Amino acid sequence: MKNLMNIKSQKQIADRIYEMVLEGDITSSMKTPGQFVHVRIADSTEHVLRRPISIADIDYDRSQFTIVYRAEGAGTKKISTLTAGDTLDILSPLGNGYPLEQNDHVLIVGGGIGVPPLYELSKRLNQMGVKTTHVLGFNSKKDVFYEDKFKALGETHVATADGSYGTEGFVTDVIRNLKDEHDIFYACGPKVMLKVLSETMNLDGYISLEERMGCGFGVCYACVCETARGDYIKLCTEGPVFRKGEIVL
Incomplete structure (x- = not known):
């Protein structure tokens, strides 16, 4: 509309x-x-x-x-x-967003400009009584934002690629050292981050892709991606959120 x-x-x-x-x-x-x-x-x-x-x-x-x-x-x-x-x-x-599923403890992972949509997600999950842990990845300290907002909702970790703030490295370096168990993960960020998470996490999860779009409602076919079934779908109407393993990264 x-x-x-x-x-x-x-x-x-x-x-x-x-x-x-x-x-x-x-x-x-x-x-x-x-x-x-x-x-x-x-x-x-x-x-x-x-x-x-x-x-x-x-x-x-x-x-x-x-x-x-x-x-x-x-x-x-x-x-x-x-x-x-x-x-x-x-x-x-x-677009289609994240399904709000009832779980005990979920892991929320954001990279760069993929962090923003995860804040509303975490808010909603907290309102449902779901415990959330957040891992946010940025290139450098100057790029970090919304850390305090996420901290108000649950345990929050920040990683920077250059080591200027938080944990040096990537979100996967933080996740590797988390002690708690999680039921599911939600993620949004660069495709390379989503690919690594999907291939290494022993959890079911949902990922949201960042993609250039033309029309935004499925007419121009500028944002198509391949599914694991071998066909193609449009991110703007059938995404940007997909279940882990549903699309080819």
Whole structure:
């Protein structure tokens, strides 16, 4: 559904990472953690394609939701210049999110800009009484964000590739030393991280892929991926969340 949203606030929270809070009635339609919005950059033809951005937090009482994104291309850099009082044209909510299953203890693993959708997921699981442990991976200390938010929901570990903060290395280095047992894992991040997790974790799980998209609703076939069955599916409509082993990474 297309909608013009009011921007309530925007701030930079890490190196090139921005957090934007939007307000509008469409918030009530956002049901599943892991869904995304498709953002129109401008009315001009300079940026024809919308940008897919995950939903990080939902506040139904205020009809507000939060997106967190990295300003690295011309389009997202333009979005980062918007301020409170501006409006943003979005299509939302899109995609299939994470199933909220009742478990005792789950492991939540995020890498870089794959971290944001996991925050709403962890919130929901906590509301269900599920214990959550979070492992967040970043390149460097300057890239770290949302650590305190996750800590408020459960045990939280941070890894940085250059060792400038937390554990030196990758999320798998942290996971290797965790003592607790987990029933299932949820993950979002770079494809190489998801591939390693899927191949090494002795747990069932769900992964969410980051992918470039054209239309966002299954018409352009720009985001197809191969399944373990040998056919192809569209990430924007049948994903971005899939069960471990369902797609070829």
